[in-house]
Amino acid sequence: MDLGLHGKRAFISGSSQGIGYAVAAALADEGVEVVLNGRDAERLDGAVERLQGERPGARVSGLAADFSKPSEVARLTEALGDVDILVNNVGLFGLADFESISDAEWARYFEVNVMSGVRMSRAVLGGMLGRGQGRIIFISSESGVNVPADMVHYGMTKAAMLAVANGLAKLTRGTAVTVNTVLGGPTFSDGVAASVAAVAEAQSLPAEVMKQAIIGQNRTTLLERFIDPAEIASLVAYLASPRSSATNGAALRADGGVLTATL
Structure with a gap:
């Protein structure tokens, strides 16, 4: 199916591997120019070369930035330029006993998982609204809805991402700009x-x-x-496309059918 994305330009945070890389690959398959991101420049260069090798002819580049450092994010946004699609994917993940999580760790998770999306969306939303079209997609988790006891700090940030995306969607009224969230499951x-x-x-x-x-x-x-990362990426590609024009301010599940009770 042609998603109508040929010629668009996308930035995917945290895309040198995992879900972010799978999203970049799915978008590249649709003819999108993709800008990859990672905090390690050498690993990022390797990801760019890998994607170019896997998709001959794809337009792929990379911008390194550590999203725990606002100064690096500022340099990234200055260098990025206009994009039609923003995928806020970068994030920290880990199990931890609640009583052992320090204030600094709470702040680090919030800085990377939440403020990354805030800063990137702030950098591109105005341009999208000015052009009258664009897509912002947050990669959250079912853990933001059903917060795990052993990942309270992680679940909190994923819930916050939902809140940010929902609020931003309300700023797009009357335009062809949409802001949506994907709730991933065990991937x-x-x-x-x-x-x-x-x-x-x-x-x-x-x-x-x-x-x-x-x-x-x-x-x-x-x-x-x-779940395979490519299965998450397929939903992201749809949300990035004109075919999802009636979906805005939504949280779509790609969680494998998560239930609320043990069978």
Whole structure:
């Protein structure tokens, strides 16, 4: 299906790997010029080369910035220029006992997970409204709706992303600009894969066995498997396209059918 995105330009934060990279690949398949982002310049260059190799002819570039540092974000926004599509994907993730989370850690999660989207949206929304078209998409999580007890700080930021996106959507009234959120579920991203591998090694088990054991314990997913990053990316590509013109201020689930009770 042609999503009508050929010739558009997109910036995806946190896109040197994982969901962000999958989103960039999906958009590149639709003829979008994509600007990747990562905090490590060498790794970012590698991601740009990888995507160009996988999609010959794709227009791909990269802008490095650490979203925990406002000064680097400011330099990024100055260098970025106009974009038609902004995907606020960058984020921190981790398990932690509530009593052990310091004020500094709370602030770090908020700075990266929430303020990244605030700063990037502030940089591009005016231009989108002036041109009368554009897409801003926040990559949140079902953890922002059903906050896990062992990730309260993470869940809080994902809930805050929902609030920011909802408010920004109200600024687009009467235009072809939309702001939406994707609520992802348990996704086998690079970070999750590394964590699974580490746990598997510690328990002297094959990584695939550990992967199935972890998702098997999660009886709140109808898929009964991890979501592939490309499955999240497919929904993002749709939201980025003109075909989603009637969807604004929405939170769309790509969570594998998360349930609220254990089966």
